[in-house]
Amino acid sequence: MISKISLQKLALILLVSVLFLTCRQEKETPQLTDNVRRIDGPYVFYEGTDTKVVGVNSSNQITKTDYSGELNVIVPEQMPEQFSLKLMNSIENPSSQYKKSDNIFVVSDIEGNYYSFAKLLIGNGITDAKLNWAFGDGDLVLVGDFVDRGEFVTQVLWLVYKLEMEAKEHGGQVHMIIGNHEAMLLEGDWRYTRLKYRELANALGIDIRELYGVSTELGRWLRSKNMIEKIGDILFVHGGISNTLLDKQLNLDEINRIAQENYGADLDNNNLEIANLLFGRYGPLWYRGLVKSYKDYYPKVNSEDIDRILSYYQAKNIxxxxxxxxxxxxxxxxxxxxVDVEHPVTSDDKMESRALLIKDGGFYRMDDQGNKTKLN
Structure with a gap:
């Protein structure tokens, strides 16, 4: 028969054991489940005066270190497999309009596809084989949707971030224009993301939107970007300009300012008419009418609509x-x-990536080997 004192001792032993195991678990590095692709990040978080770098290593463990002056980005089983960069000294909002450029390379809708993005950049001399800027004073225009769907969203964003800094050093420019998927990411709408990103947020004990929140470097950088830009007499926008938007008579600066003020905002519960228009079905992110009719919402635009858009913004092309x-x-x-085309994800895919080159006033279709075909 067990005495009362023995029961008390047993209970005490069990309590100490539970506390000991709990403490051990808190000190151990969290490990992600096997359905998460190894290696992700880095994610740079600002915690007070500290800058923390969070990532997932090759052992599928979450790492957390202090920023040491350089970030190393690893892309497993890709070429090139890694690159390094430093954080920007400051993040500034880009201009809405730029002077005419005789060398513009345009890519769209990469969606976390590092394979095709790197191949296009290297194959067309935008970067060298190690992904260092090689386009001189040229302009690299990225027309939205570089996130979601793919396996290497974080790495793709850091590559754009790195090239943006390097281009400026050579008199060039990288134009990262926000698409509907970047806006969704900042809003916390992660319907189109891989499971591994959700698993990472859960393992960190944070809401998934915090991976790109206002306390992160990539979150701050994305929130600085424009919704529409003009280089010379050419407009660049992810979706398009609708008659509904054009009727508001907003200039480019106004569109971009309102967009930047509302990235990540809850636009379902407010009375912000213009902000809701910009982020809605008839706004620059989602509008499809320049290409086709869309369900029962609107028909494809006609030539008079196109002329009206171009005339208002004093442009020749969009x-x-x-x-x-x-x-x-x-x-x-x-x-x-x-310029939104399907891109191969691996070398086994039987298609080639495509991009647009605007050079000396001519428009050319480019493949991922640098072969050029003039557009009609």
Whole structure:
């Protein structure tokens, strides 16, 4: 028969054991489940005066270190497999308009596809084989949707971030234009993301939107970006300009300012008419009418609509992504240039990546080997 004192001792032993195990678990590095692709990040978080770098290593463990002046980005089983960069000294909002450029390379809708993005950049001399800027004073225009769906979203964003700094050092420019998927990411709408990103947020004990929150470097950087830009007499926007938006008579600076003020905001429960328009079905992120009719909401625009858009913004062409087309192509006698195409994810895919080159006033379809075909 067990005495009362023995029971008390047993209970005490069990309590100490539980506390001991709990303490051990808190000190151990969290490990992600096996359905998460190894190696992710880095994610840079600002905690008071500290800058913390969080990532997932090759052992599938979460790491957390202090920023040491350089970030190393690893992309497993890709070429090149890694690159390094330093954080920007400050993040500034880009201009809405830029002077004419005789060398513009345009890519759209990469969606975390590091394989095709790197291959396009290297194959067309935008970077060297180690992904260092090699485009001189040229302009690299990224027309939205570089996040979601793919396995290497974080790495793709850091590559753009790195090239942005390097381009400026050589008199060039990287134009990262926000698409609907970047906006969704900042809003916390992660329907199209890989499971590994959700698993990481859960393991860190944070809401998934905090991976790109206002206390992170990538979150701050993305929130500085424009929704629409103009280089010379060419407009660049992810989705397009609708008649509904055009009727508001907003200039480019106004569109971008309102967008930047509302990235990540709850736009379902407010009375912000213009902000809701910009982020809604008829806004620059989601509008599809320059390419096709969309369900019962609106028909495809006509030539008069295109002329009205270009006239108001004093432009000759508008370059868009968002709607997948069979190849880099034009419409409305070359006034609309469509650049959202399917990209291969691995070398086993039987397709080639495509991009747009605007050089000395000519428009060219480029493949990932640098081969050039003039558009009609």
């Amino acid at each position: 370059v868009i992504g968002h709607c997948v087309v069979n190849d880099i192509s034009t419409d409305f006698n070359g006034k609309v240039v469509r």
